[in-house]
Amino acid sequence: MTTKRKMTAMLLALTLATGSLAACSSGNNNPPANNGGTTNGPAESGGSSDAKDTITALLPPVSPAYQENFKQMEEEFNKLYPNLTLKIEPASWEDMTQKLDTQVNAGSPPDLAFIGSDGISKYAQMDMLMDIKDLVTPEMVSDFDEAPLEYMKNGDGLYGFPAYMEVHAIGGNKQYMEEAGIDWKSVQENGWTYDEFREAIKSGTVQQDGNTRYGFVFATAGVASKDYLAILVKNAGMPSPFTEDLKYAYTSKNYLDVLKAIRQMIDDGSMPKELSSVDAGKRWNMFLTGQTMITGKGLAVFENSANKNNEKLKAGDGSAVADSIEVDYIVLPMPSFGDHDPVSYAVVDGYVAFRGKKEPTDEHKANVVKAAYFLASGNVAATTNSDLFAAHITKSGREAAASIESNRNPDNVAAVERMLEHAAPARPDIPVELGAQAIKVENETVIPRLQALLAGEITPEVMYEDVKKAAIAAFGEDGVVQD
Structure with a gap:
């Protein structure tokens, strides 16, 4: 591991050490029961318009009681912003990607979707994401730990807020x-x-x-x-x-x-x-x-x-x-x-902002950011992450979670802390085009060949050669490791 990579990983670990160091996955879990309500503290405004507006969100069962709390989350958001409506559409983990892709391909995605940060390049290449770096307030940004927030970036853009680090x-x-x-x-x-x-x-x-x-x-x-x-x-x-x-x-x-x-x-x-x-x-x-x-x-x-x-x-x-x-x-x-x-394998999932074929108004963009911050911080984040034994990655989330009891095994807490010392850092330097091509190679070649390998239908050598051919076709002879 290079000195630069070690320093980055150590910073990541130190940044998260104050939280409950673990996390949910992008859904492959059997999470625990509900720990309470979802009332958030005040979110920063980011805009002054009082015009009525609706923000849509496509959200999977991040924790088992998460979707049960949707109505309460919508109500609490409306209390914070009486002119705004948060309309949540539930999805299962199994059909989340299909639902989102259908809406994206139709040119009418939700304003927010809960996805893994590794999927940002896919939708950014399709020009369907909304860069919020100029819309977020300094108060919003300072609420988040630096390391997980980096995962929501690609190049110079910021495309959402992280929910947890895993x-x-x-x-x-x-x-x-x-x-x-x-x-x-x-x-x-x-x-x-x-x-x-x-x-x-x-x-x-x-x-x-x-x-x-x-x-x-x-x-x-x-x-x-x-x-x-x-x-x-x-x-x-x-x-x-x-x-x-x-x-x-x-x-x-x-x-x-x-x-x-x-x-x-x-x-x-x-x-x-x-x-x-x-x-x-x-x-x-x-x-x-x-x-x-x-x-x-x-x-x-x-x-x-x-x-x-x-x-x-x-x-x-x-x-x-x-x-x-x-x-x-x-x-x-x-x-x-x-x-x-x-x-x-450190994974950050979160609330990513989308845009349709029609350019949204400045007021609507600001309202989408308010909704994303509401979902990713305060009591909503504290309740969800406590359910998941996940790291609290916002100051407001940690404060809200202080009164929530936990029966975590301290040996497990320490083990996750050590793993975070070796966590792979975020790679916002990977261009959107390369990231999207890698996802294509993964979906079209790696995953099908892996299933065949697991079933004993092909050998490791055959899979390796197939992946290598697909990679060279995608990135060129000079764009792949040759050792």
């Missing part, structure tokens, strides 16, 4: 790991190599009454289809799809090493042969019912979900997951490959 990790069943002889505290503190991890999940694979308890299960189907590979490659010398000199990185031989590892873990029997059909819900059910020792991707919210299911089991509550067991959820880092430094 570290994609894995999570283990404490009892099962100790039975397998795994020193999970050492792993939390010092990390582990791929070889160490591979042996650990072999040890954790147990035959019980004719059934297999796997050492490791990762969701690889549906909305989670790209996560597994994207997280692994960061720990193999590829912290970003592009190097610092803007060459596409996934043509490196390091990429092939990761693809080989993916097949090894299945062929070892440490992961199910049917891994390509395991979606987010199934992998969490497998974890809670004792069918796997370690699960992924592991999100901070999973600890809260496991705790709540444990409470239901103790109380004899019939709404507990069927056939589930009590689980002490332990946060673990991803393994690193070879002599490469560990790099955590």
Whole structure:
């Protein structure tokens, strides 16, 4: 890791250390129950017009009670701004992208949509995003921690406000790991190599009454289809799809090493042969019912979900997951490959501003910014992020969350803090065109080939060559890593 990258990652970690250091994903979770209301403190104005206006927002279930609070959120926003109406359209994680793309392609997207910051380049290239850098007030900007706000930028533009900062990790069943002889505290503190991890999940694979308890299960189907590979490659010398000199990185031989590892873990029997059909819900059910020792991707919210299911089991509550067991959820880092430094997959999702084919008025733009800030700060952010065990990344959110109790395992808090020290920094330097091309290569080649690899239909070498061909076609011979 270069000195510059280390300094950036350390700054990122220090910036977030005052929050509850974990986060939700872009949706592949089973988040916990509601923690209360959503009233925000005063948002900065950004405009003085009293004309009536409606701001639309397309929002997925960021936390389980998030969508239940939509009516209250709309009412609270209207109390702050009596002339403004916040109209929220709910979407599931599964159909969020399809809904948004349909509206974007029709030229009438919502004013705000909750998306991952890695999707900004896709919509910016389509000229459907609204740059809000000249619309936000200094008070709004100063409320946010610097590191996560960087993720909402591309080039010189700022396209929204972050909701949380997330570290994609894995999570283990404490009892099962100790039975397998795994020193999970050492792993939390010092990390582990791929070889160490591979042996650990072999040890954790147990035959019980004719059934297999796997050492490791990762969701690889549906909305989670790209996560597994994207997280692994960061720990193999590829912290970003592009190097610092803007060459596409996934043509490196390091990429092939990761693809080989993916097949090894299945062929070892440490992961199910049917891994390509395991979606987010199934992998969490497998974890809670004792069918796997370690699960992924592991999100901070999973600890809260496991705790709540444990409470239901103790109380004899019939709404507990069927056939589930009590689980002490332990946060673990991803393994690193070879002599490469560990790099955590830090993800920032948030409220991104869109524009239609028709240029919105200055007053409407200012109102969209008010709505985005309302959703990303104060009590709305505090309630949502506390539900998720996620980092509070605004001063107003931290203040609002001070009275919300948490039962997080301090070992897990410390583990996430360490992972943030190795987090990949934001890359606003990647041009929109390159970012959009990388997404196209991912959707058209990487994800389909990964599914074929997981199913045993192609070899790692075939997938590597296919990705390399697609990358060269997209970026040219000189635009990709050749090692």
